[in-house]
Amino acid sequence: MSIGAEVPRDRAKRLLLGRGRYVDDISLPRMLHLAFVRSPYAHARIEAVDCTDARALDGVVAVLTAAEIADAVASWRAEHKLFPAMAAPEQFALARDIVRWQGEAVAVVVADSRAVAEDGAELVAVTWHELVAVTDAKKALEREAPVLHDDMDSNLAFTTEVASGNTKAAFEKADHVVEEHFRFHRHSGVSLEPRGIIAEFEPSENRLTVHQSHQTPHQQQDLYARLLSLPEHKVRVICPDVGGAFGLKHHLMADELVACVAAKLLARPVKFIADRLESFLADIHCRDHEVTARMAFSPSGEILAVEVDDLFNAGAYGQYPRTSIAEGNQITRLTGAPYRHEHYTANLRMAFLNKSILGHIRSVGHPIACAVAERLVDMGAAKLGLDPIEVRRANYLHGDDFPRTSVGGVEFEYLSLRGCLDKALTMIDVPGFREEQANLRAKGIYRGLGVGTFVELTAIGPEYYGQGGQHISAQETCLLRLEASGDVRCYTGATDQGQGIDTGIQQVVSDTLGVPLAAIEVISGDSALCPVGGGSWGSRGAALAGEAALRAANTLRRNILSIAAGLLQKDVAALNIEDGTVVEAGISHMTVAEVARIGHFQPYAIPDGIPADLTVVERYATKDRLFLAGNGVQIATVEVDVDTGIVTPLRHLVVHDCGRILNPLLVREQVRGGVVQGIGSALYEELRYDDDGHLLTGSFADYLVPMAGEMPDIEVAHLENPTATSELGAKGAGEAGTAGAVSAILNAVNDAIAPLEATIAEVPVTPPRLLKALGQI
Amino acid sequence: MKAPDFDYLRPETLAEAMDMLSRHGEDGAIIAGGQSLLPLLNFRLAGPERLIDIGRLAALKQIVDGDGFVEIGALVRHCDLASSEAVARAFPLLRQAVGHIAHPAVRHRGTIGGSLAMADPAAELGACCLALEAEMSLQSVRGQRWVRAVDFFAGIYETALAPDEILTAVRLPRRGPDSVQIFSEVARRRGDFAIAGLALVADNHMANPRLALLGVADRPILAEKTMALLANNMAAADQAIELIGNEIDPAEDPAYPPAYRRQLVRTLLRRTLMELLP
Structure with missing residues (x-):
């Protein structure tokens, strides 16, 4: 069996040897280069743009401003029909009249x-006329605040409430209530390879070819076709090696769109x-939330109700095409989701600010929802004098609770929270830690232990963007081509930015088809070659593209066996493919290579009426299932x-359940990378x-x-509880590390400083913030 | 983030270099390891018309184990400083400090002269030179002069170097056999610029103490009041720890407020003095 094996990915070796081919490694004949003129102000009126000197400079081919490209590219609005009340101001590739964040491009050379x-x-x-900038959501929503967008009455982009049960009454009746005010500062995904594009336009064929460091080639193909008024089949987007993406490369970025416009207007390849x-x-930024939350407990430590108020410091516009709502949406739906309480209210206010656009970065909203709830659980346990681990165990959803729709409206097929916690407790000796902690405290050394429980929403179904009106595929399709040699080419709509999904898909095809891994090549990241699909976002590769690959491999297997049965005059049901050979009860009859050779070159030998296609396509789309939820515990x-x-992290452990695991090695590395990003936002990145x-x-x-x-x-x-919604049984795994790490670190820091009667609820936990919390400065 | 256009000159001798500087000093910049200048060029925060690459001046790459002093050539790289036996014997402070300078890649290119001439207030070696009473050799076609470290640093990225002068060497007087030398700093991550740092050099029983601080002013500074209080008086340690925080006046910084830096130097001094307790 290949599924479940620790297969290293081929791509990793190539990249480590320095043989990667990123966008900047590609050079085309007659290629030009871009540099943007960006606003030094967060909010300003553009009174004049004088390009005379720039145009006169030797080596400059063109200088373009909003006026010069107005006819060549359409504007857009970040709308989502599931949130029709959300404001969606018009956006332009280059700023017109007003810039609304520092760094917004006004011209390109x-x-x-x-x-x-x-x-x-x-x-x-x-020539700028500086305007008053709005940089804080609280101030942005005050009556006298300047309003960013002319067609809005205020800076409130969206507000909503998620409610279940009777939260108000539950809090009034509750014996114990804990409350905290949290601040999660702004950061980003910070991929090692920055954004990049080469756009090439062939006017005689009206053809745009783009090499871009991106996660979603088909989405970009659609966007470039529509915004540049090109026929979609004349637009090809190729994503070569991508050096990290983390969500910041699955949007339309105005800079890259301008590169396409420049290539079209100048009819020369353009690199940015x-x-x-x-x-x-x-780049797209993330987080930047101010959250006030309460949790009500019974005297025995039962969680009774949760209330959340999220003030979301968004950017100057919504991100396109997905909009910026998801982070606030996840926080209002996921906070406290692992627990069995009945009363829940969450409010969201999202404000536009004079800052860069905020959008989806790895684990959208999860780290905040998780940190808020997990911190409140620790606070409640402390208040009641209970062990926070036992409070968790008692309140976790478990056993007969499933299937369940959470009070926040999230569907859980099954969560293995107690199992994950028990497993985690076998990996770390908590009583031993507590003893050592007490001894060290006597010496002035402060150590702490923190637990973070997370649920992880993965493999988003087509309803979210389908009903939202976006052209974003959540369906996956796999095309398998049996070559005449018996080797297999696998074309997938999923893309790989370092996570290794290519290898996972290769393993699925290998097992299902019965051919060795080495006989399979996975081809991805090309909108012209690969079947239309979603690319990579929201932890979807294994669950969706993996299932599509399984289906395609089943179909190809059936066809190979049908041909073999026809040639051999055998009952197809008695045949199987093992290690590239057609066998019957363990006896080899012919190789897949022989079937392929006959299938391609001597098809007349195949009896009529049997399925003999050697290139097959199958698709997988879920229905009425918004997410597949994974879960886990971090300590x-x-x-x-x-x-x-x-703050020095000492140990970090994760027990995670993402259903069936295609490749434990790659899943562990995904989780580790995610934890590192989570520790980044907990301690460093801002x-x-x-x-x-x-x-x-x-x-x-x-x-x-x-x-x-x-x-x-x-x-x-890992625990492995496969989802019953697919044959493969895999859920996504990409959010887990990031989702839970902030909560575990924040709780550990608070545990460490608890004897000093201090608490902190602001991340990143910087040294000055911590000393302020300790009353030292 | 590409450097603006510049001419590139590469003298083979010190005399040639000084000659070039006498002609181009005002609009030229000396480049050695490039660890500070290249980022400035790429950010377009500096735009010299000419770069004068002194990398081939072999005379500036020597460490002279002299009588009563050690003289370190300006082109001595941080990694050379770390591996020099002569430096390790005479000035353990320098070896301790070099371990805090960035990462191996930077230490293999960056030079002591480059670091001192750049005069970043958070740089380790400037504070060490202050603590060790170093003298800098400044040479030009007009001749050579020696400038005490305390007079060399003039402000943020500012030194006593005239536009036509090259920093050629640093001379450090040997300390007595009982010399105490301790370097410490606080940085968020290994290799980061220090938020604050402290270099203590003293003779036995805290005689002639020199306390140099980095990262807390527009240049490396001596905590003179604290030095005076501590001299021959370890019993004043608690007072000194309090005093050193009040003696400095760090600038407002959105990441690290002045109160935080005061707290850090107090902590650094306390931990340094703890090391000296029997």
């Missing part, structure tokens, strides 16, 4: 090299590679230096702006990413 383009960009003279400063300025231990405020909306963290000296030296060993174990 196209030149022979990036260096010359940057020289040209310095020569573009913009975002540098690190413009990545921080103009972190940390040491807090109470004099410097530095996009800081000043009150005028100027970004203060424009380089890696100021924006701290988690580095190997500070990371603990991350121990990962």
Whole structure:
């Protein structure tokens, strides 16, 4: 069996050897380079743009502003029909009249090299009239705040309430209530490879070919076709090796669209590679929520009710095409979801601000929902003098609770929370830790242990965007082609940015078809070659593309066996394929290669009326199932230096259930990478702006990413409860690490400083914030 | 993030380099390891017309184990400093400090002269030079002059170097056999710029203490009041720890407020003095 085996991915070796082929490694004849003129202000009126000097510079081919591209590209609005009341102001590829965030592009210089383009960009003279910037949601929603968008009455982009039971009465009756005010600051996905594109337009054929560092080639094909008024079959989007994406590469980005416009207008290939400063300025950001939440308990520690108020500091616009609502939506639906309470109310207010657009980055909303609930559980346990681990166990949904629709409206087929907790407790000696903790505290060393429980929404079904009106596929299709040699090419709509889904799909095909792994090549990331599909987002590869591959492999297997049965005059039901050979009760009859050779070159030998297609296509789409929920528990231990405020992670363990596991090695690495990103947002990563909306963290000296030296060993174990909704049984696995890590770290820090009667509820937990919480400064 | 256009000059001798600087000093910049200048160029925060690459000046790559002093050439790289036996014997402070400078890749290119001439207030070596009473050799076609470290640093990214001068070497007077030398700093992650750091150099029983701080002012500074209080008086340790936090006046910083840096230097001094307790 290949499924379940620890197969290393071929791609990893190539990338580690430096033989990767990223967008910036590609160079086309007559290629030009872009540099953008970006707004230095968060909010300003563009009074004039003088491009005379820039256009006169040697090596500059063109300078384009909003006026020059107006006829070449359409505008857009980030609408979602499931949230019809959400504001969706008009967006343009280059700013017109007003810029609404620092870094918004107002002009682009196209030149022979990036260096010359940057020289040209310095020569573009913009006359600005600075306007008052709105940089904080609380202030943005005040009556006297300046309103960002002319067609809106206020900066309130959206507000909603999720409610179940009678929360108000439950809190009034409750014996014990804990409440906390949380701040989750803004950060981003920060892929090692920045955004990048090469756009190439052939006017005689009206053909746009794009190489882009992206997760969703078919979505981009559709968007470029519509926004540039091109026939869709004349647009091809190829995603070569992608050096990390984490959600920031599954949107339309105005910069890359401008590259396509420039290529079309100039009829020459155009390259744009975002540098690190413009990545921080103009990438999609995430989080930036202020949450006030309460949890009500019975005297025995039963969770009775949860109330959440989320103030969402969004960006200047909604992200397109998915909109920015999902993070707030996840928080209002997921907070406290692992627990069996009946009364729940969550309010969301989402405000537009003069900051870069905020959208979907790995584990959208989950880390916040999880940190809020898990912190409140610890606070409640402390208040009641109960063991927080036992409070969790007693309140977890379990056993007969399933299937269940949570009070937040999320469907759970099955969650294995108690199992995950029990497994985790075999990996760490909690009583031993507590004893050591007490001994060390006597010496002035403060260590803490924190638990984080998470549910993980994966494999999003087609209803969410289908009913939303977006052209985003949640259906997956797999095309298998048996070559004349008996080898197999597998074309998938899923894409791989380093997570290894190509290898997982290869394993599914290998097992289902009965041919060796080495005989299968997976081809992905090309909108012209691969079947229409969703690419990569929301942890969908294994569950959706894996199931499609399984179906296609079953069909191809049936056809191979039918041909063999016809040739051999055997009963097809008695035949099987093992290791590339057609066998009957263990006896080899012919190889798949022989079937392929005859199938392609001597088809006259095949009896009529049997399925003999050697290229097959199958699809998989779910129905009436918004998500597949995975779950797990994380436990972190940390040491807090109470004099410097530095937090050092010591141990971090994860027990995770994502259904059937295609490849434990790759799933563990996904979880580890996710934990590292979670620790990043818990301790290091923050996009800081000043009150005028100027970004203060424009380089890696100021924006701290988690580095190997500070990371603990991350121990990962799995329970395997396959979903019954598919034959394969896999759920997604990409959100788990990030979803739970913030909560485990935040709880561990609070556990460490509990003897000092201090608490903290702001992440990242920076040293000054921690010392302030400790009353040291 | 591409550097603006510049001319590139590569002198083979110090004399040639000084000659180039005498002609181009105002609009030229010296490049050695490039660990500070190249990012500035790429960010377009600097735009010199000429880069004068002194990387071939072999005379500046020497460590002279002299009588009463050690002289370190400006082109000595951080990794060379870390592996020099002469430096380790005489100035353990430097070896401790170099371990905090960035990451191996940077330490293999960055030079002591580059770091000092850049005069980043958070750099480790500037504070070490202050603590060790270093003198800097500044050379130009007009001649050579020696400038004390305390006079060399003039402000954030500012030094006593005239536009036509090259920093060629740093001379460190040897300490007595009982010399105490302790370097410590606080950074968020290994290799980050320090938020604050402290270099203590003293003779036995806290005689002639020199306490240099980095990251807390516009240049590396000496905590002179605290030095005076501590001199020959370890019993004043608690007072000194309090004083050093009040003695400094860190600038407002959105990431690390002044109160935080005061707290850090107190902690660093307390931990440093703890090491000296029997």
